[in-house]
Amino acid sequence: MDGKRFAGGTSKEEIESWLEENNIKPNEAPVSAEVGKFDFEKKTVMLNSGYEMPIMGLGTYSLSDEECYNSVTALLKSGGRLIDTAYMYGNEAAVGRAVRDSDVPREEIFVITKIYPGEQFANPEKAIRDALDKLDIGYIDMMLLHHPGENDVKAYLAMEKFVEEGKIHSLGLSNFYVEELEEFLPQVNITPALVQNEIHPYYQENDVIPYIQNLGIVVQGWYPFGGRGHTSELLGDSVISEIAKAHDVTSAQVILRWNLQKGVVVIPGSSNPDHIRENLDLFDFELTNEEIQQINELDRHEKHDWY
Numbered sequence: 001m002d003g004k005r006f007a008g009g010t011s012k013e014e015i016e017s018w019l020e021e022n023n024i025k026p027n028e029a030p031v032s033a034e035v036g037k038f039d040f041e042k043k044t045v046m047l048n049s050g051y052e053m054p055i056m057g058l059g060t061y062s063l064s065d066e067e068c069y070n071s072v073t074a075l076l077k078s079g080g081r082l083i084d085t086a087y088m089y090g091n092e093a094a095v096g097r098a099v100r101d102s103d104v105p106r107e108e109i110f111v112i113t114k115i116y117p118g119e120q121f122a123n124p125e126k127a128i129r130d131a132l133d134k135l136d137i138g139y140i141d142m143m144l145l146h147h148p149g150e151n152d153v154k155a156y157l158a159m160e161k162f163v164e165e166g167k168i169h170s171l172g173l174s175n176f177y178v179e180e181l182e183e184f185l186p187q188v189n190i191t192p193a194l195v196q197n198e199i200h201p202y203y204q205e206n207d208v209i210p211y212i213q214n215l216g217i218v219v220q221g222w223y224p225f226g227g228r229g230h231t232s233e234l235l236g237d238s239v240i241s242e243i244a245k246a247h248d249v250t251s252a253q254v255i256l257r258w259n260l261q262k263g264v265v266v267i268p269g270s271s272n273p274d275h276i277r278e279n280l281d282l283f284d285f286e287l288t289n290e291e292i293q294q295i296n297e298l299d300r301h302e303k304h305d306w307y
Ligand SMILES: NC(=O)c1ccc[n+]([C@@H]2O[C@H](COP(=O)([O-])OP(=O)(O)OC[C@H]3O[C@@H](n4cnc5c(N)ncnc54)[C@H](OP(=O)(O)O)[C@@H]3O)[C@@H](O)[C@H]2O)c1
Pocket: 058, 059, 060, 061, 062, 084, 085, 146, 174, 175, 196, 221, 222, 223, 224, 225, 226, 227, 228, 231, 235, 252, 253, 267, 268, 269, 270, 271, 272, 275, 276, 278, 279, 307
């Protein structure tokens, strides 16, 4: 327990006593047993903030304004409701425009954005107001710190104030692992509702995921297909392709379903409406425990980005 990382099988009692020893404050709302459970009928998960979030959606990293607008529009038309953007992606305004232009009621849509270390963490109120202005959708469903970094606690405490004002509904972190969370959590008041980290079959985070989930925090994976430049290797992996063939689905769908069955929310990136539709179609098949295990064995601890 005094090591840097908790093993995957750490018991609930061990986690609870660690929380107590480290004086980690529980979220204001008591964490109910429902928090973190995936509802495969409704395709949502209950967050510790009391809000429901869809368990699959769209990532918008590297999408130009036009691609982003078209992709978000395609997502919403196909029944998807979860969108991940960030200040760094430069496309918050395009996301907001697509949300405003759609026929889908605002309250059914869940938009995540992020603020970035450096200037934004040093002046977080301005960064948050800028995000609200660019998105222009009334409130932000969830805001994340994009990375750990100087002034991250200050930036998070500023986000907490916007939660009190109802301008942000839920808070989260990105690129935080066990060591970073151990240091960060005792310094803030609202337990994050979500942590978004790199997760794919070649970089599985099998020790970190249960640690985060045991804190009542939902895990979301970025680069589900390994990220651009790596997708053909991952989607062409023979183990994944064989499983896809057995279920008459695509490799992309197998990877996304593997995430969901591990309790990991997925936000695949795409600028192709056919892929966007395919990536939402994950509920007419189920992987067996053996298939999950086969994919678990593909882990190479191979990170595809620096953070
Ligand atoms: N917090 C962070 O630090 C961080 C870092 C990186 C990413 N993210 C988030 O995670 C999201 C996902 O990552 P990503 O978009 O970079 O990479 P990704 O989802 O692993 O891969 C995207 C690539 O997969 C292709 N693709 C999508 N669906 C497909 C399908 N059904 N069949 C075949 N190919 C498919 C896309 O091509 P098409 O366009 O042709 O569909 C695109 O080239 C990002 O968009 C972003 O929102 C967060």
